[in-house]
Amino acid sequence: MGLDMADFAYCDTTLSYEVRAKDLVDRMTLSEKAHQMGDKATGVIRIGLPRYHWWSEALHGVSYVGHGTYFNELVPGATSFPTVIHTTAAFNQSLWKTIGKAVSTEARAMYNLGNAGLTYWSPVINPVRDPRWGRITETPGEDPFVVGTFASNFVRGLQDLEGQEHTNDTGSRPLKVSACCKHYAAYDIDNWKGVSRFTFDAKVTEQDMVETFLRPFEMCVKDGDVSSVMCSYNRVNGIPTCADPILLKEIIREQWKFNGYIVSDCDSILEMVERHKWLNDTAEDAVAHSLKAGLDLDCGDYYPVYLEKSVRLGKVREAEIDTSLKYLYVVLMRLGFFDGIPSLMSLGKKDICSEEHIELAAQAAREGVVLLKNIESNLPWKIDQYKNIAIIGPLANATRDMIGNYEGTPCRYVSPLKGLSAFAQVKYQQGCEGVKCPTDKLIFPATQAAKRADATILVMGTNLKIENEGLDREELLLPGYQNELITQVAVASKGPVILVIMSAGGVDISQFLRSDPKLDYINKKIKGILWVGHPGQEGGRAIADVIFGKYNPGGRLPLTWHRNDYVDKLPMDSMPLRPVESLHYPGRTYKFYNGSMVYPFGYGLSYTKFNYKLTTSKEVPITIKLDRLQHCRNLNYTKKSFEKSCPAVLVDDITCDSEISVEVEVQNLGDRDGSEVVMVYSKPPEGIVGTHFKQVVGFERVFVAAKKSEKVKFILDACKSLRIVDNKGYTLLPSGLHKIVLGTSSETIEVNVSYAR
Known part of the structure; x- marks a missing residue:
């Protein structure tokens, strides 16, 4: 220029x-x-x-x-x-x-x-x-x-x-x-x-x-x-x-x-x-x-x-x-x-679409798969265990539907059909005219395929036509005739059925889980259920690797799966997370919702069994000495017996040098290597009005070989991990007995916080 x-x-x-x-x-x-x-x-x-x-x-x-x-x-x-x-x-x-x-x-x-x-x-x-x-x-x-x-x-x-x-x-x-x-x-x-x-x-x-x-x-x-x-x-x-x-x-x-x-x-x-x-x-x-x-x-x-x-x-x-x-x-x-x-x-x-990045995409897809159901340890299947397999569903041959929105042009696609075909002889039936599944006219050929196959894999769920930017859902059920397809295929199938859910949000599949005499036969036929999100370009590899045991699933649900009646209990534009008792609105997210659900936040199974053993103290006293410029803050309690002389102090007023050491030995009791997600929650003292049931304060994914154990250590900042936010917007550290909980295990650390002058 x-x-x-x-x-x-x-x-x-x-x-x-x-x-x-x-x-x-x-x-x-x-x-x-x-x-x-x-x-x-x-x-x-x-x-x-x-x-x-x-x-x-x-x-x-x-x-x-x-x-x-x-x-x-x-x-x-x-x-x-x-x-x-x-x-x-x-x-x-x-x-x-x-x-x-x-x-x-x-x-x-x-x-x-x-x-x-x-x-x-x-x-x-x-x-x-x-x-x-x-x-x-x-x-x-x-x-x-x-x-x-x-x-x-x-x-x-x-x-x-x-x-x-x-x-x-x-x-x-x-x-x-x-x-x-x-x-x-x-x-x-x-x-x-x-x-x-x-x-x-x-x-x-x-x-x-x-x-x-x-x-x-x-x-x-x-x-x-x-x-x-x-x-x-x-x-x-x-x-x-x-x-x-x-x-x-x-x-x-x-x-x-x-x-x-x-x-x-x-x-x-x-x-x-x-x-x-x-x-x-x-x-x-x-x-x-x-x-x-x-x-x-x-x-x-x-x-x-x-x-x-x-x-x-x-x-x-x-x-x-x-x-x-x-x-x-x-x-x-x-x-x-x-x-x-x-x-x-x-x-x-x-450096674009390199083999290293493609393998990373496949590994990410595997790690995010969540095993939701596995009756009689039917999964994983052994290679050659079933000579021919029916692959059925509107997402069984998914390509673009695997990669979600804000996508680019992928290096390639490995659909579920392609991934599973590497392990067995397969027969593919769509079962639905697209994910919305508006009619039942493709169900019959799908049932015939399941009737002839030694085992069946159903790949169902949602895509961007169901849940997307600019498009919220009005119900939490599988779209159209998808439930009917699952039911009829399960009834007709000669062998076990594995249900794969490809979705972003949760779906109400409770009818395939509960013990109902009318549905018991169907539910027993559906031996396993996997949630596979929207697994990216290598999604089909991940699904096949999990089903056929090349990979032991260790993913956990990052959100609560609600029953469909949740949508009738409160409008979507109601913003409060805590229950609104005057309107009979339930709370939102695992922190405040106490109703029935399909699966809770953090749920996920494995092909092996893990056990936790705390190796640090199960009782941690924290006494904070206050000076004349640090003031106690009041809290509302459900009962007078829960009240404390100094209920809480503003976190910003405290020198937060108190730490809680949590070391857990994760034992793999089974015969398969696997990864376990160690989730650490804190629970506030009993009786404080309007606080959460529990909250995540740490997590770590750890690989543990079969019959071996690994130690995982968390150093928790007491002010960050035990804090609450009151109804005035203040961030407080309450006095009283807090609990640190490891996932769904019974292992608990009691942290007693007190204030002194």
Whole structure:
């Protein structure tokens, strides 16, 4: 362009990123600045600034969603890992981080080849509040601690450069790619009975906000050091999240010390004006409110089109634009957009769809499979145990349906049919006309196949036509005639039947579990049930490996599976997590729901049997001495006998140096090697009104060889692991007898917290 870049201070690598970013922004006119504030930034040719498309996605592999990434003959595909809900079921933190590393390697390689950007608006970290939510496949489940732990590990995998993971100044730390935690906050309804995410006002208590909706984002910022956060479409207590200065400036930037940029969900400002009609704002009002609240980048056109006029009308200062642009350009500088990062320059085509990444996708698919039922230890099957097998179901030959949404073009597909065909002679029948299964006309040929086969595998479930972004479910049953297909095939089958459920959210399959004289014969024929989520491009391999014993399943359900009548007990747009007794609404998630269910959170079987043995003290006293500036806080109790002289103290007022050491010996009592997920829960003292039943405070997946044992150790921070949030939004450490519980075992540690003057 005839420019000498040495004339521009923003290109001087001896200067700090902040100084360079200021120099770049100061060179622009107001109009030029406004045109860099949308996701399709135009660049400024006269000062050598290239255009940049901010929007790319990498939720479970590099995606073609967005403007920044595309596939072509040079890069025909990228590794498609299982969707997030499936990967979360592995409860394997190192796996989550390793997948992030693989995805960022492919993303950076595609960038080097000219096929991708550097900023990826992933992951989704909204806790699943309601089982009907259409976006469950994108999320890490219902527990906020698990969601936050997934977020921080996956983000670290995406962003961290080896050897530079931690620096004194995190704002200058180089990034492999930029991740984005979304959708902030209290976003978990899309389109349910006319209630739309674009207009929904989430009425949320401060208690639920602090305890559930904000916690994963706090962990993503503080532990994951994420470089971007996306605000959501909805309002929270009347205010659109993308125009809320408390949520954006006060909490993210000031309280959590966030280093990065805040972006809107796409067209959120437009929705604020056209559908929310918030404050009856004009477009110029809306961009001013959003910018002043702390929104740095508009995924959309409102900032580029209306910001200049808004400044000239005096609704917002140009300096506010300068501040946001500096946040944006510091992130691009950390990514090497201007200078390059030498250690990443060698990445290229060889690093995309590599054999290593394909095998990682297969391993992730295996680790996330959850064994739900195994009568008489029918599974695993031995190779050649059954000479011919019927493979039946609308998802038996699934390809695209295995990879969920926000997907890219995968390297390849291994369908269940293809995976199972490697182990046996198979006969395939669809059984349904698609996943919605609108008629029963394909059931008869399916029953005939089952009648002739030595064993039958049914692959049923949902896909994006049932649960998806913009599409919440209204019931929790398998779609259409799927239940009828299962029943008739089970009745007709000559041999054992294995039911494979491919879904994101839970489904009510209780009729194939309970002891009902009318159904007993059918339920006995269905020897095993597997949940396989949406298992990614290698899903068929994982399903076959589990059924035929090449892999011992160890996954656990990351959310509660409810009975279908749950949807009749409360509307989806009721936000409280605790029961609403006046309306007879049950609680939400395992922390507050005490009704009947199909399967609980954390459920999962194995082909072997594990036993836990605590090797640390079962009684831990914690006495905290208070000074005159530390004050006791009152709690409400169900009975006077539960009351304490000093019920609780504000966590922020305590020096939290009390630790609880939990070491457990995990014994594999069986004849098969296997992996066990050790889940650690805390239970608060009895009698406190409105607190959770229990909460996850730690987990670890451990491999234990047959007849061997392994020790797993957890060091729990008492303030973090035993804390509660009261109905005023305070985070407290209650006095009294807390319990640390290991999964569903009887092993318990009693932690007695007391305060003294």
